[in-house]
Amino acid sequence: MAAAKEEIELQGVRLTSPDKVLYPEQGVTKRELAEYYLAVAGVMLPHVARRPITLVRCPTGRARKCFYQRHAGSGMPAELKQIPIEGFEEPYLYLEDVRGLVALVQMGVLEIHPWNSHVDQPHKPDQVIFDLDPGEGLAFPDVVAAAHELRARLAGLGLRSVPKTTGGKGLHLVVPIERRYEWRDVKSFAKAVGDLMAKDAPDRFLTKQSIAERRGRIYIDYLRNDPTSTAVAPYSTRSREGAPVSVPLTWDEVVPDLDPRAFTVRTVPARVAGLTADPWADIAGLKQRLPKLT
DNA sequence: GCTAGAC
DNA sequence: GTCTAGCAACGCTTC
DNA sequence: GAAGCG
Ligand SMILES: [Mn+2]
Ligand SMILES: [Mn+2]
Numbered sequence: 001m002a003a004a005k006e007e008i009e010l011q012g013v014r015l016t017s018p019d020k021v022l023y024p025e026q027g028v029t030k031r032e033l034a035e036y037y038l039a040v041a042g043v044m045l046p047h048v049a050r051r052p053i054t055l056v057r058c059p060t061g062r063a064r065k066c067f068y069q070r071h072a073g074s075g076m077p078a079e080l081k082q083i084p085i086e087g088f089e090e091p092y093l094y095l096e097d098v099r100g101l102v103a104l105v106q107m108g109v110l111e112i113h114p115w116n117s118h119v120d121q122p123h124k125p126d127q128v129i130f131d132l133d134p135g136e137g138l139a140f141p142d143v144v145a146a147a148h149e150l151r152a153r154l155a156g157l158g159l160r161s162v163p164k165t166t167g168g169k170g171l172h173l174v175v176p177i178e179r180r181y182e183w184r185d186v187k188s189f190a191k192a193v194g195d196l197m198a199k200d201a202p203d204r205f206l207t208k209q210s211i212a213e214r215r216g217r218i219y220i221d222y223l224r225n226d227p228t229s230t231a232v233a234p235y236s237t238r239s240r241e242g243a244p245v246s247v248p249l250t251w252d253e254v255v256p257d258l259d260p261r262a263f264t265v266r267t268v269p270a271r272v273a274g275l276t277a278d279p280w281a282d283i284a285g286l287k288q289r290l291p292k293l294t
Numbered sequence: 295g296c297t298a299g300a301c
Numbered sequence: 302g303t304c305t306a307g308c309a310a311c312g313c314t315t316c
Numbered sequence: 317g318a319a320g321c322g
Pocket of ligand 1: 133171221
């Protein structure tokens with residue numbers, strides 16, 4: 001039995017201990033995770049490249065100690081760049097291309113949380129995110145129904161939106177916007193829309209965080225729209241059991257029997273390879289304006 | 295995973 | 302040389 | 317002012 005190779009190179013980026021297991025339940029290794037990101041890089045990078053990122057790192061595997069990281073410290077691969085951002089003391093991390101994704105795997109990153117803005121205009125978000133979090137007692141079909149209702153509500157305001165799974169129990173809706181608003185305006189718009197939903201159906205929606213009050217309802221988490229409070233990226237893995245992935249969907253895929261746990265590091269590459277078009281293709285780069293909500 | 299500091 | 306600690310942080314909510 | 321939440 002030959003010893004496992006201690007170091008390989010992928011896209012010119014060093015990957016040490018490629019056989020180290022990061023997801024023990026499934027036996028997913030660093031090498032397999034890196035190959036996953038190579039497989040999805042083409043569809044993922046438009047949502048991740050050149051945006052400041054916050055990372056969830058589990059260098060000794062998801063079962064051991066994991067930690068958040070937003071700034072470089074020392075000892076980051078050169079493929080992970082840094083950018084100073086006005087209003088923050090320390091520079092933020094970002095990546096440019098697939099080599100940056102491999103470098104994240106080398107650093108044991110299991111979750112990538114990008115800003116809703118780019119490094120060239122970090123204070124001008126280019127999308128609004130609505131995070132639908134089901135309370136205890138609700139099942140995924142309830143989240144699906146909520147997503148369609150929120151979609152219709154946004155459409156009534158003249159806004160197109162697209163859905164994605166989160167890798168957990170909820171769904172995200174993404175609304176691309178023109179880069180002309182400040183963070184506080186985007187966040188207050190998201191809260192206003194959530195409040196409209198909660199006003200019309202207080203038995204089904206709320207915009208308050210309280211876990212206790214959430215039972216049987218869906219929390220419309222508008223607070224993701226802040227540079228210090230991000231949401232997981234499209235095609236990012238989660239550090240949870242099963243190596244689940246956040247996956248962009250078309251609206252006709254958002255049906256009650258959808259099983260978000262079916263999207264994993266092992267299954268999503270085949271989905272991406274079989275796509276004839278990006279599920280979000282027709283809204284890519286839309287420069288929508290937010291209506292005034294008093 | 296990597297580094298800096300303590301021993 | 303070896304071992305260990307650190308690696309985010311804040312806006313909104315209720316109490 | 318402190319604690320829960322993500
Ligand atoms: Mn969520
Ligand atoms: Mn949430």
